[in-house]
Amino acid sequence: MSSQHAAHLDRTFELAEQGLGGVAPRPSVGAVVVSEGVIIGEGITEPRPGRHAEPIALAAAGDKTRGATLYCSLEPHAFQGVAPPCTEAIIAAGITTVVSPIEDPNPSVSGNGFRQLKAAGIEVVRSATNQQIRRAELLIEGFTHHLNTRRPLVTLKLATSLDGKIATRTGDSQWITNSSSRSRVHEMRRQTDALITGIGTVLTDKPRLTARDSDGNPTGRPLLRVVVDTHGRIPADARLLQEPGEVLWVVGEGIDVTAPTDSTSIQKAGLIDGKINLAEVIDELGTRGLHTAMIEAGAGLAGAFIEANLIDKVSAFIAPKFIGGTEAPGPLAGTGISDIGEALTLENLTHTVIDGDILVEGYVLKVD
Structure with a gap:
């Protein structure tokens, strides 16, 4: 993994940490859009009924998303809920690569986001260090616990x-x-x-x-x-x-x-x-x-x-x-x-x- 790749992924964690404590019942997610090695858009999950991190980052990047890479701290949302599927926005934006280390534990997603992106011809990269994977898991530990216990x-x-x-x-x-x-x-x-x-x-x-x-x-x-x-x-x-x-x-x-x-x-x-x-x-x-x-x-x-x-x-x-x-x-x-x-x-x-x-x-x- 290149140092630049690691730094972009770390930035998604920093963004997600900013959203913790303010967006439940959603998990806090951070996302960045990168083109030619430069971050051109960032996003943090908004409280309901606002937007998810990925569409915010894509909107910030504007018309420069085609051929760009999207980094996100958690697998992109893949179903119609309060917000539309993030996967649809990613595909429509012309993103060619999505980098995300862990699956969303929500049974409504749980790998479906990655599968939808792959089916659209988008490369999905899961590579991350053990430390980064642990950091990503810690960001959603409350979300995961609530899914399993309703507490x-x-x-x-x-x-x-x-x-x-x-x-x-x-x-x-x-x-x-x-x-x-x-x-x-x-x-x-x-x-x-x-x-x-x-x-x-x-x-x-x-x-x-x-x-x-x-x-x-x-x-x-x-x-x-x-x-x-x-x-x-x-x-x-x-x-x-x-x-x-x-x-x-x-x-x-x-x-x-x-x-x-x-x-x-x-x-x-x-x-x-x-x-x-x-x-x-x-x-x-x-x-x-x-x-x-x-x-x-x-x-x-x-x-x-x-x-x-x-x-x-x-x-x-x-x-x-x-x-x-x-x-x-x-x-x-x-x-x-x-x-x-x-x-x-x-x-x-x-x-x-x-x-x-x-x-x-x-x-x-x-x-x-």
Whole structure:
């Protein structure tokens, strides 16, 4: 594979990453049109009912598409849905080569896009490095998970000291991790479809639950912010309610509440031992077509999600600090396990050093 070929494919991944967290129930796709080694058009999937990445890139390239090459991060869409088939636009544009590393896992596509292009005489190139294939798969991991389970991929985000504390014995927690780690968290928020927290965090920390850029400006993400609030205690002047974007307020069945803003919707969920049935919350997100959800919550809600077996992935930021003290809280509350063999275990681990902090990520090993 030439360095130029690899660079054009990498550019599609960069574009797709920009769309993450903003286009569900569609997968985020990046596409570029290349003529004589030069990119002449780029596209990113738009939210429904907008266009897919490939037609956007083709339109940007204008009348220069005939004989050009199209690179895309995912197999082109091949059926009539909300948007017309991308394959038809590619064929009509006179593209001669399509470079795309992976098939669309949607059964309505699943190789049909590649087959349609080949039938039209277009060369389909699947060559990519293992690293590029993995990157392409990660871009759609939430989409794939939703296809298989009808639920979003749920990530638990944690931030602890090296001795596993999330605050001091007096409750001081700002800041355990460094500014670079916090910037990474904002990028994770931007790329997730739903951000989940509990009423305790809302009352104590007064968060906005938004993704913000380096200047502190909200990016318009995530699509949905979720507050788990069994007894309906969220105050009308809560800081998160002053931010644009929809809030899903989850209260217990039988709790009589009124939406405090036009952008707040209410879900009345069943109770288990007096607390919200969290599976109903995740099911609601899946019904909305959301592919990914991230939990940023206190020890109580985080532990409840663990005990309900609703976590698919963990992103743990670990700061090189020791807090100490038996009264300093850890990241997970609840009953916990009695047998070490029952411990939640992660697989496919990665670790990244972020200015001294360590980000450990892995997927929950599912036991039948």
